[in-house]
Every structure is written in structure tokens, then in C-alpha cells.
Amino acid sequence: MIISLINMTNGAVSDELLQSAIRAVNRQIAEDFAPYWGFGAHVRLEGKTGRKRADVDPADMRGDAILYLRKNTDLSDAEGYHDRHYLGIPYGFVFLDLSAALGEDWSVTFSHEALELTADPEANLLVRGPHPVERQRSVFHWFELCDAVQEETYRNTVRPSTSSSRSSVSRDGQKGL
Secondary structure (H helix, E strand, O other), X not given: OEEEEEEEOOXXXXXXXXXXXXXXXXXXXXXXXXXHHOOOOEEEEEOOOOOOOOOOOHHHOOOOEEEXXXXXXXXXXXXXXXXXXXXXXXXXXXXXXXXXXXOOOHXXXXXXXXXXXXXXOOOOOEEEXXXXXXXXXXXXXXXXXXXXXXXXXXXXXXXXXXXXXXXXXXXXXXXXX
């Protein structure tokens, strides 16, 4: 799977810094995700380059899924999210303002959303588990593999330093790469 990343931050995140974060996330997918899950993905920067960008042109998005990096949003309960477009194209968003407001580096949210797009691109997998209140009753939960461990991060040694989200299977709790 190829995930097209579209930088829509209007220069708040330079393409150079974004490429560094992409290298860190691609390394995380290759070393911490794919060996355990048996499949992986590759994130690449797509779209217009430079400070001035026109609206997103579908021809600029050549991947199997799209991840948008945006400066602002009007959502109040998510730093990022992923879903499936009405045409069936999986997509996700990472919002700089929400990550900053919650005291988390945007690269952690980027990592989180890239891993979840890789694991469940159609956003349609469910996992059976206990009811949140009635523990003896089983219910189905959305398959969000990073949510359970989203408070944990580790530093990836790609310059400039980039933080990554933990997936539920990352390196047996080993800190750093």
C-alpha cells in the first residue's frame, strides 16, 4: 500500500521537515509494524511542492490512500482521524493546531494515523471485547490499533528528531530505535 501525504499547512511544516517525518514513519512501518502484521505500507509526499499550493489535484495523489496534513480544523475531539471517502479511497487527517493544543508533536499524530490507515484502510474492521460498563457483556469496538497505547511514544533517530506513535506491537516496549 502507498499512502500519499498531502502537505496543506501553507508553510507551517516545511517539505524538508515533512520528508524527515515520512522517513521516520516509513522506518517504523518497516521495522515495527510489518514484521508482526505481515504487511506494510509506504508513505510518500505528494501534491504540489513549495510554499504556494493550489487546491489538491486528484492527479497529484497516486497512492492507495491519502493522508492530509492541515494547519487548522474545526473539530474539537480528535487530533487526527481516518475514514473512507465516498469513492472508496481511504483517507486521514492530521491537524497541527489540535496536536499543539494537546501538547503532542504533530509527528506522533502523523505516525498514529499512518499506522491505522495501514492496518484498516477501509475503516471497517471491528474487534470483539468487553462492554465499557457491563464487563460481562461482549460488544464490538472499532479496530483502532494505536488508540490503546497512544499515550506512549518513542524517539526515532531520523534527523531532525521525530517522535513516533506506538502501535500495539512495537518492539516489545523497547525505547528508541
